[in-house]
Amino acid sequence: MFDKILIANRGEIALRILRACKELGISTVAVHSTADADAMHVRLADESVCIGPPPSKDSYLNIPALLAACEITGADAVHPGYGFLSENARFAEILSDHNLHFIGPKAEHIRLMGDKIEAKKTAKRLGIPVVPGSDGAVTPDQDAMAIAKAIGFPVLVKAAAGGGGRGMKVAHTEADLQLALTTAANEAKSAFGDASVYLEKYLQKPRHIEIQVLGDGRGGAIHLGERDCSLQRRHQKVWEEGPSPVLDAAARAKIGNTVAKAMQELKYIGVGTIEFLYEDGEFYFIEMNTRIQVEHPVTEMITGIDLVLEQIRIAAGGDLPMTQDQVVINGHSIECRVNAENPVSFRPSPGKIQQYHPPGGLGVRIDSAVYQGYVIPPYYDSLVGKLIVHGKSRVECLMRLRRALDEMVVDGIETTLPLFRALVREPAIIDGDYHIHWLEQYLAGQKTD
Known part of the structure; x- marks a missing residue:
């Protein structure tokens, strides 16, 4: 069992993880931005480390700061909670490179399932039923139109990376498809740094x-x-x-x-x-x-x-x-x-x-x-x-x-x-x-x- 877990998150999930650690007899390290200095998980953890100013990119997404916190406190494992770095395969690999345990799946599985196109291909291979759609990324050309016609309108244009509803647009008719493809790709590029999109059948009332x-x-x-x-x-x-x-x-x-x-x-x-x-x-x-x-x-x-x-x-x-x-x-x-x-x-x-x-x-x-x-x-x-x-x-x-x-x-x-x-x-x-x-x-x- 781990000796000390660093909780790389905030709010209710950080407190939830802390409670589980206490019941297992594991010491805890809370990290926090300057905005979260009075947070409940910070108050209850065995140790706490400030990892930066309020913006997430400077604190909860700051991998060097998290590594430094692990080294300072002697933590041997990191629990990422949800959001932030919880589905960041590179973060899991970096922790492993520093002899720290990532409490989550293997980096290869995070990476595989983080790409929705590859995840869909994998699900299909494993016998999991999938939504009818394109086999991979599509572009705003005749190929996309042919696929959409084969699937049947309405279709859903979805970002290959990311989630949270961003990079998703519905095309109800052929006339809608071009705008949906362009808009979804632009949103995906802005939100996730990847403009790849794919098509799925849009279900009416699932x-x-x-x-x-x-x-x-x-x-x-x-x-x-x-x-x-x-x-x-x-x-x-x-x-x-x-x-x-x-x-x-x-x-x-x-x-x-x-x-x-x-x-x-x-x-x-x-x-x-x-x-x-x-x-x-x-x-x-x-x-x-x-x-x-x-x-x-x-x-x-x-x-x-x-x-x-x-x-x-x-x-x-x-x-x-x-x-x-x-x-x-x-x-x-x-x-x-x-x-x-x-x-x-x-x-x-x-x-x-x-x-x-x-x-x-x-x-x-x-x-x-x-x-x-x-x-x-x-x-x-x-x-x-x-x-x-x-x-x-x-x-x-x-x-x-x-x-x-x-x-x-x-x-x-x-x-x-x-x-x-x-x-x-x-x-x-x-x-x-x-x-x-x-x-x-x-x-x-x-x-x-």
Whole structure:
């Protein structure tokens, strides 16, 4: 087992990793920018190191500063959390070159799955169903038009690198394609330094369903069920739940076993998430995230498995915590991402939290690093915290979520709590009858069907 882990992140995920380390008896090192000097994970860690000024490029993305922090403190492993350097293959290689353990997958798997074109080819080779589309990058010429016609409009133009909804454009007709290709390529070049784009069939009203996997790096891998992340705004997840309201046990086992088998063949190590679009009973691979997910607590609540703790154990050479037959899905869980944003315009709302009261009670969990008097800085993402609830059934879970949302108090800044209080009372949400475009239609005041 590791002696000391440096947590190369901030906010709630840094605190989440710190808690797992403490339960394993591992010493912790918190790194922070000057803007995060009063952060909760900094206060609770065994040691802390300031790695630079507020801009991420000068602090949390500053690899030399992180290496120096490891050397100063004697850390022997680094946990990257999510975001920042968590899916940076070069960072993993640099750590290895300095005899430091990267708590995550092999650099080759990060690189493979970070390129969406190669990831799709790999998924297809491993027997994972994929969305119909181009076999590789396309250019704004007749070749792209021919491929689009063969797929059938509408088509989705997607950046080969990156994520977060950037470099994605829909072409509904032949006339739309040229502009979509050019716009997506320009966005991709600006955001990721790579203008490569490819084409996929644009599904009309799919669900976004992802399968959580855990591999030991030696050919062993299991799946831990699915999460339904269909409630999204601008391709950003807002509400996640598991199990999905639209999958039965047979469908879950079929796609889960397919994914687990693929991860066994890859000899994947650590946690990972394979994301699909699901429509008319069919799954279509869209990407794999080679890190812990923001919404991992949903899986923890319905399986009883501490994913971050197991991630650390496996990185240190440990075995999988159980066999596939021992994985049991228990009840239902929902997570709401509470952001420091205006609930209507979604304009960021950094500032000082004047009053803070998290909800409690049976089956209620808050993953947050804020506290009363904490100042949310304007330099990073706007996540205040994640409210996660669990119940014996989806109905019980929804009622518990309604109660917990009404209890939660975050004053001094604007948050998205009012949005969730409205959503949990919406008939379509109560019925589980929604898709990836539903939330944006709801926010626009349009009729959903």
